[in-house]
Amino acid sequence: MFAYLVRRLLYAIPILIGVNLITFALFFIVNTPDDMARMQLGVKRVTAEAIEKWKAERGYDKPLFVNAQASGVGVVTETIFFTKSARLFVGDFGRAEDGRDIAREIRTRMGPSLAIALPTFVLGLFVTVCLALMLAFFRATPLDFWGVVLCVAMMSISGLFYIIGGQYLISKLWRLVPISGFSAGLDAWKFLILPVLIGVVSGIGSSTRWYRTIFLEEIGKDYVRTARAKGLSELAVLFRHVLRNALIPILTGVVVVIPLLFMGSLLTESFFGIPGLGSYTIDAIQAQDFAVVRAMVFIGSVLYIVGLILTDLSYSWVDPRIRFES
Amino acid sequence: MNAPMKNDDLLLRVRDLRMGFAAGRGGQVLTAVDGVSFDLRAGETLALLGESGCGKSATALSLLRLLPPAGRVLGGEVDFAGSDLLRLSEAEMRSVRGGGMAMIFQEPATSLNPVLTVGRQIGEVLERHRGLSGTAVAARALELLQAVGLSDAERRLGEYPFQLSGGMKQRVMIAMALAGEPRLLIADEPTTALDVTIQAQILDLLRGLQDERRMGMLLITHDLGVVARMAQRVGVMYAGEIVEEAPREIFFTAPRHPYTHKLFAALPDVAARGRALETIPGQVPPLSAMPAGCRFADRCPHVEVRCRERSPGWTDLGGGHRVRCHRFAEIAPAHRGDPGVAVMPPAMPTPSLLTVDALKVHFPIRRGLLRQTVGHVKAVDGVSLELGRGRTLALVGESGCGKTTAGKAILRLIEPTGGSVHLDGRELTGLPRAALRPLRRQMQMVFQDPFASLNPRLTVGDILAEGMQALAIGDAGPERAAAIARLLGQVGLPVDAAGRYPHEFSGGQRQRIAIARVLAVQPDLIVCDEPTSALDVSVQAQILNLLKSLQESLGLAFLFITHNFAVVDYLAHDVAVMYLGRIVERGRVDEVLRAPRHPYTQALLSAVPSPGLDDRPVIRLAGETPSPAKPPSGCHFHPRCPRASELCRTSYPDERSFSVSHRVNCHHA
């Protein structure tokens, strides 16, 4: 198990380097820094000096890979690649367009993001697994049929509609909670409850249907027949036998997103005015703040890879075949 | 049911049981079991015998009401312990399942829950039906595991199914079934997925437990040998009906139903050597088109008009023997010939076609941080064979012994690690792919599973043409079409089959297509990898007949990979027995099968249940085949060998000759 884990960690390195190269290519090779400067400053009537100044302020005036003018290690370090891409590995994300340190911004915004994403995730998982178990229990009955119909209908509704509709109904019409905003501390609950609720509801359709399929697939297997032949009740079969086995495929899709919860949700945070990483990203995209987008891409990949490793770990927790193998 | 019996002995009384499967939207139900009736007494074993699709498993599942979602019980009575099971509520039924009546399934590999420990899975039954809890559960589970002869039972309690071998899993299944102290045990093909030596162990275990507990046992099987070893009474099922029921002795000496006759006659063995096996023409009628009269009428050699008009009723022949046939009286009881020694064709010295020398296939085992190779699975470890033109060499062994790998390595479908293969004097190993291609014309393979060996997206014609195209035999167009028509005729298929797709054919017909496919390139050598193990006995007979006649007419050489000694006896000239990647004994078929020298061969042969009344002693082998990744030191067989000595533990025995052809690797042969 330990060797396995170390190997996974080692495998993460080439992937991160790959991600780094892809982002570097996207941001600096597809377009030259000059193009970006022109874009930022307005395409027309830009003087060469203004461009040079813009580049110098952001450190984009260096050569891409090799700095022939520098000496010693500077040949490599005094380049855009080193300062903008390689430095990401040590957590140096540089500064945003507004001059703020991106790393600090990320640290302060992680809290609000988690405050929304974590409860949404936990509650959503619980609700959908319960609903799916219910549908599986009542399989081949009208309840199951209409449940699936409802799921398909719910997954055909745009996520935007859930947010806009929820805000309109609960905040505007019934005035139960504030329509948007955030506050630190315990007061936050009244700002959190609506986005969490909407997050859970919008995920019900697709997740429930998917989990139901997994449960039904397990129910069709031989060991379930054995369990029934022992005289166990249908509920005991479902909870003691099917659920444990179904956890294995469910975990594949679920555990990998846990680290990504830190990144928050773009839509929810922007609609509800939550000062988290999601809204930070969206603002950066809309302001075309390349430094922030680059940093978020990198962090996102790191978290995804962490998620993959967590998935492997969780397998060994639920699946004895993997636990005892190595 | 006509034999005098004490009522208190009667355990199960099934009357006119009918079940079916819902098909399509219209609420239509196809009847799969139609009016089955039988009795079962305590301590008695009733075998339900039949080929696949005859409704025997559906009958068993109906008793426990454990049918698949589409299954429906349509009527009848199942009296068990004073109540009609078909009329119990689901909750009442649950206390019968696992309590009064327990079941063992065919596939031990998939029938245990992979994520629960053995102890937990047995404990569940104890909690449910015996009301035990806490440490009492663990203690009782341990007793049960010991009762089913699981070695190291204490440790096994905490283990998961994947840590156990197939035989051990089936023992756990049996322990689970016994946990509720059932009065009736239903065993659905309990040994079909197991090797013969393990099968012998499990059958012994079941019989011992039954005697000990006076359980009734309903044994579902397709294997006449298993019936002979286990059953007191036999019911033969065909197309959803029981057609004949008899006590064991009568069943094996004087069966009366034409179908039963045919089943016996289709069994290959040495007595049938040299002549074609009896086959049953046609197929079992589909559920959607059951004939109105006798269901066997279409395939029966004795059929007459009344057979097609009305279904025959039961005729009681006395002594518990009854039969459903209009004409049983006119049909002479079949005589099972004594398995006398057949006259062997003299061993003709034929020029050698295939010579395999010290063939090795090792698969690396990679572990650790950098996936470095820490060992090898020695699937094939120095196999030497010789096969002459027009002859059949059977490569026999239990699952995992490396026989299929060896066959594929000879054809270079798997790259050999070492050794050499000569075909017609030419070295195959190490030949580059392009240079190998012309040689492929001479050697071909027929695979085990006729459902996986034909591409479902190609027509039969395309499948047959593939080899000719790839090896550039004949011109495309009319010439090839004529060749395809000729091939289809050769394997006994209609010419219009060329335009149809594999799914339109039955298993036996597909295997014919697969044979025609290799014949298309006119090979000299065909490697047959268990070509009949997925088929029913009657269909197996057809394929064996076909292979034999092809060999006679075309002078083909077969390397016949199998685990079935009856087939070997019928078809092969020479035999090589494999154990853990090595050949332990080889020779002419009469030498190896009549006078085996290696203790493994002896045990294998005695473990095969014979479909007759002769009660030969069985040599019981302890334990199971070890993993080829870690073969035992010295002679690989010594941990299971009754004759093992110190020498066997330390050194691998050299080959010893007992005749020109008979060679054995054993210190004590």
Add this chain to the structure above:
Amino acid sequence: MSIQPVLLWSDALIWLLVLGVVAFGWASSRTPPLRAAWRRVGRNRPGMAAATVLLVFVLIGLLDSLHYRPPLANRTPDQPAAYSIEVLSALDALAAPLRTRMEKTYSAPLATRAYAKESIEVRDAGGAVHAVRDFPRLAFGGAHLGEDEAQRDADVLGRVLAAEVVALALILVVSGVGAVLLARRQAIPWPQAVRRLWRGDTDIAWNAVLFSLGALALTAAPLLALCVDYHVFGTDKVGQDVFYQVLKSVRTALVIGLVTTLVTLPIAVALGILAGYWRGWVDDLIQYLYTTLSSIPGVLLIAAAVLMMQVVIDTHPQWFATAAERADLRLLALCLILGMTSWTGLCRLLRGETLKLRELEYIQAAQAFGVADLRILARHILPNLMHLVIIALVMDFSGLVLSEAVLSYVGIGVDPTTISFGTMINNARMELAREPMVWWSLAAAFSFMFALVLAANVLADAVRDAFDPRAAVA
């Protein structure tokens, strides 16, 4: 007056796709397993109803994919023909009244007056002109009523009723023709044919098709009857008819949903099969490639790529002759970018399936004949993966349509000048805070999108059930 046809890149791809579908349909009809699978789809009632709805959407989208530039008017015949800079489509021509009748700003559905008060100059009886703050009369919405605005409700009701009567008659005629055709084909009396049709006792679930055609007719007829003289779904901020926008959005959604999968399908199929068949270092490399790509969270990769693409497009204005071309290229680029992030899933799936297939005995039989690897891939592996590709194609569609809306909202979707569900929602949400609310744009966009995605999801289910071999066994 002649027109100048314009073939936008996305048009080319769409028509290529149509061609591909026709070719694939022809190929399927000659391959029994595929034909059997499509028959199963045909028997699936919800699936066929959904397919009918989708077909209508596709027809709208195809009409909107025939582009041209109208000639400029006011030219003497001897001048060389000159064409407008504006690129129109066949749909634009058909819906000319909807397109050209621009109001000043918002107006509610079926309104005759604008949504906001304005100072209007009113000439009173005495002839004096003075300014009044009132809701101004719309230029086109309900203009035929003249001064008699009170008549609107009666007018609307009358039109709706008349339209429904026509729609009902139409359905009956179509069903009748269907029954007669069925009767002739199966040589049965027509009352029996009607009964069979009604009960769905046919090879294809025609009753579901007729039912959903009927539902469509009953919905569309009043809309069509009203849209001539009213803005059925109101107008947006710049006074454009929302019904027109909704119709135009359909093509964008279809392009995003179909072209995306299409452009990346070859990559996913090729790499997946190669990795699974050859294994070894090829497999390692391909696995590395897709793990790396999929480790970047989708939205962020799309955001980064779209931002960069924007820079490219903005700094090279000389590449595009018309605004439509630029918007079109951006749409295609979005498809490509979306595809880049979505092919990895299919690739992984195909790799796994190929790994399983290559161990099957018919592949080994082919290898035993020395059949070349590429031929094995083409004859044995690819056809046996087709069902997965088809399932992936239909399953991805709805997800892509939904994600277009989200991406456009985030600002990394289609060009702001391209009409799409996303841009409609994005423009409308600014007005949610208004009192009273401007809800109609949102409502129209969401309900059309819902209809499209729901139909796609239901059809996807039917296709998956029909093509999944495991489902076929059960």
